[in-house]
Amino acid sequence: MPARRSHKKSRNGCGPCKRRHLKCDEIHPECANCHDHGLKCLYIPARTLDSSRRKLRCPEAHAVTELETLSPESRTIPSASQESVALSISPQLYNVTAGKLLHHYTTSVYDTLSTIPSQQKVWQTSVVQIAFGHEFLLRGILAVSALHLAHTESNMAPQLIVEAAEHQQAALAEFRPLVGLMDVSSGILQSMFLLSCFLSMSAFGLPRAEGRFKLPNPTGVEDFLTCAYLVRGMTALVERWRASVLHSGIDNLTRPGIQSETLPVIDSEPVAELLAFSNLYASCNAEPCAETSFTYLRAVQVLHEQFTQLAALPRHGDSQSPILLALIWPATVSQEYLLHLEERKPRAILILAYYGVLLHRLDFFWCFRGWGKHLVQTSVSATEDMHEELLAWPRAVVGLYP
DSSP: OOOOOOOOOOOOOOHHHHHTTOOOOOOSSOOHHHHHHTOOOOOOOTTTOOSGGGOSSSOOHHHHHHHHTOOTTOOOOOHHHHHHHHHOOOGGGSSHHHHHHHHHIIIIIGGGSOSSHHHHHIIIIIHHHHHTTOHHHHHHHHHHHHHHHHHHOGGGHHHHHHHHHHHHHHHHHHHHHHHTOSSOOHHHHHHHHHHHHHHHHHHHHHHHHHTGGGOSSOOHHHHHHHHHHHHHHHHHHHHHSHHHHSOTTSGGGGSOEEOOTTOOOOOOOHHHHHHHHHHHHHHHHTOSSHHHHHHHHHHHHHHHHHHHHHHTOOSSSEEOOHHHHHHHHHHHSOHHHHHHHHTTOHHHHHHHHHHHHHHHTTTTSTTTTTHHHHHHHHHHHHHHHHHTTTTHHHHHHHTOOO
């Protein structure tokens, strides 16, 4: 039998083609696929992202799964090794570009991470001080700073996305081995929690920077699942090691506080909202499978509670940041619902449109900007023939008219 002819597989295609698993013609500055679909054609050096696990889009679903299934038999590392990880800052971090990104974080990004001034101060000072002792956290700060700049400096977005990816992948190279450990110092646990916060922000912030909201075939389900699993990983860290994670300096991040006077007015339509949710409840009740019906009803109930809390958010006195409220649903919705969403079940996707309305009301936050319309458009494309009436309210709220 003749030997199989070898062929050399090119790894030099552009980022969008790699993500969509398409053969790229590698024409610069714009390949044919990106030209035809109106995408930003970005050629990322192989050393930056050399495999599917090194993508900025979905960096840590694997680690989240490990984190949620830790067993008492998980291996440990000596304290000396933990400290060596914590205190070794690479010389490469001390350069002009990194300095600019850190400056941008401490002057601009920090106050977008909460609407409560006392929490903003923690993000600006305490978190940065912790990061100087843990390189993977410092890398996470630089990554989210680069991504924030990509939103405000659109002409530099391709290069800034590359920089964000480089810092994030360097952070994850240290983060992943720590996720499955049981005996970890409280300082490293704090930094792991904070990095997971930045990973969640990056996951929400990346699709718009990449131009994914403008794709002809909406990718809202995939994009949401990436964010949901990262948020759940962040939540799992807090639940497992709350005493170690939330202490001395960063405990304010999860506590209520006085809202900023500059907090935008958050829209609310009580009557239309109540009617829409009543119809959504009825649709979930009509699901033939009782177990699936219960899963959907519970998902809608938790989501409706977030709408209620957001509408009742006091502008004076102690309250939670609305940004935190937006993360509660992906953090607490059942795994069964997410599995139905992965399987692209119509009612699961329909419910996602209503979460889109919640994010649309927080469109003032850069990470959530455009998400509302993105998720509603995804639901319309996938289910409109079956749920046109139930999608009428979400479409009207986000301004998506026929």
